[in-house]
Amino acid sequence: MKTKLTTILLAATFSFSIPVIANAQQYTATAVTAPADSSIRPFKISIPQAKLDELKRRIAETRFPDQETVKDESQGIQLAQLQALVAYWGKGYDWRKIEKKLNALPQFVTNIDGLDIQFIHVRSKESNALPIILTHGWPGSPLEFLEAIGPLTDPVKYGGKAEDAFDVIIPAIPGYGFSEIPKEQGWNPERVARAWDVLVKRLGYTKYVSEGGDHGSVISDALARQAPTGLLGIHLTMPATIPDELVRPINAGDPVPTGLSADETKAYHALRTFFGRNAAYGGMMVTRPQTTGYLLSDSPSALAAFLYEKIAEWSESDLQPEKVIGRDAILDDITLYWLTNTGASSSRFYWENNNNNFSSKHQKTQEINVPVAISVFPHEIYQAPESWSRAAYPSLYYYHKAAKGGHFAAWEQPQVFTEELRAAFKTIRKDL
Template identity: 85%
Template sequence: MKTTLSIILLAATYALSIPTIVNAQYYETPASFSTLNKEIRPFKINIPQAKLDQLKERIAQTRFPDRETVKDESQGIQLAQLKDLVSYWGTGYDWRKLEKKLNALPQYVTHIDGLDIQFIHVRSKETNALPLILTHGWPGSPLEFIDAIGPLTDPVSYGGKAEDAFDVIIPAIPGYGFSEIPKEIGWNPDRVAKAWNVLVKRLGYTKYVSEGGDHGSVISDALARQAPSGLLGIHLTMPATIPSELVKPINAGDPAPAGLSEDERNAYVALSTFFGKNAAYGGMMVTRPQTTGYLLSDSPSALAAFLYEKIAEWSESDLHPENVIGRDAILDDITLYWLTNTGASSSRFYWENSNNNFSSDHQKTKDIRVPVAISVFPHEIYQAPESWSKAAYPSLYYYHKAPKGGHFAAWEQPQVFTEELRAAFKPLRLH
């Protein structure tokens, strides 16, 4: 059964469903909670050991299916590959290493529009650093950007110049990571974008830029359409550029029409293949997120399979993302989903954003007047052609093909990602 473009979303990562005071078991805050909602509170992760022990017990009790009947990945992630990952997860992986790494960073939580939003905020030592908000996607998380923090905030130590510096803000989308899980409908990309603007202004910034891939691209698009005061521009790694006349033929799996350039034809074929063979996960999450959540909340190995398959497919790794991202880093991300029990809530963000992420008509990109920059990574789900990008985004001022990397640009290639942002946002620093 084919999944239509109109119900596929590509993205996400989110958080704890419990109110703030109960949430205190996961982080340390000042003793009193009787403060104004606009307060920015320090955040430290402290997962109870009992939860980590329980995770290992459940991993040990995994009942795997029988082996696939093909010799490739056409039926999904192969049994031997997943068993190897899960075995290490249960016996060799150490969550506390990540916890220590994150707790060494400036982490905070603040209340916006009824929810606690958790975020990392690292200020550069350089003067006139440009404030930058980075938004993750699914099956990633704020962890995608951790290794890019150094190059972004301290460019001199990573081959750049002092004037390349950014102040970095990395929030978790509501329903992902350690941000609060929404209890009502309506937390769609537009609402998240409004919350991001509040967050940046609450931190004291009057001007800033936004970057995102996957859900982050959709949220950055929404932010650019809203065009709040101080937003200088956005950078996208997964732009919405499919011409409206090509949506139906791509979804139907029709041959590429005549008259397309080589880049356009390649993009057409990649999208047709994706929606025809690899997008069923999105159809599940956008139509039945709660049912999907039961599976992802009850079985750690099922959660690992669901997330790891897409990390493998979408990274530039020949289906072995451990070689690019690292096995521990992948398990950090999967474990974050498990410990925060956000399988259902992260899926519901797909339900909230039921438009296709790639279609320029659906994303109303032509309404955007804020400056737009696009970096195309060679192993992204599709490589947005420059012609489509210019047509979709009238305010496009920067378009560049990165030399390496995939869907998880910052996670896979933090230095290349950083260089793209330095180049893309350089003209906007003068404003």
């Protein structure tokens, strides 16, 4: 029975959510337009105060479970830690601050393949800026990249050179944030990737690069397999590198096979632990996204617990993500999920992408011919060994171990993340 459950988790856990927001127009003054309209419309956020008041009321009415029976996090986020976060959320946190910050950025919405896609688009003042599309994951959002926008678009101000500049495009995956929630099946990574290519070219670019972690890595892989004209390369922080011969042993929880290097052994241990003990959330979303959504849509504290656990576990923070991301920034992300009611829709992307996204075979990385760059962060779910990475991605041209950071690379370490992108795409700029 244990092996069967683990198999479900390994096969499905990193099928990434393709959530979309229902009724994006209720949060903006933008007029509803016909699906065939390919215009790019300005977007502003204005959450009704009644929704914020309702959130505070629901937080105040939280019924917490009894305390865990262990002295560590092995049963999940500890009661005292979540109670502290929720108490601040209800009495000290102010959504209007992030709303104002977002509204100061160039935000837009455009209809692609029948859905309204909301995105941030910041152009650099540098004439040679390289267009880059940044894709978030779960339990993150476009908010992951906010602190990296400045260093990427204005490198001179942040210790770089003018030739390091990027034009930045940050879309919300359908079913996340302020993008529309799909009402039909089929919005998987391949379809999102095609939409991203349409978006970039609709903005007037003919050449660009793609970057992603978590869902963003999966979508960038899909984009690279499609290899649309103008895609110069991709950068991944969560690459799919598990060799096919190791998928079954990891799945079964087998001892480390003989003959692995130190880096490979470390990765094997990390993956076996992840799939064996920490991947139940993915099994829930990939098999019962709607049932999961009922919980996440009705209780803000349940939503907070579900998202915060992984933010704590996957960040390089000793389970104290406030130290590296910030308490308000974490609550900005959780509140975004709540206000857009995307608990269920974000879960459905896992259902749509019923796959093991760490497996090089399942991700069909051998089919990728577009140049690939990989940055390995020390507290990622697993640190992809260079040997596995080169075998998985024949077109790999850049591999580097970053000094610090975890799964949420840009959110945790925006400067390190920026430096990785500058280095990774340095040689590609010549093709602009």
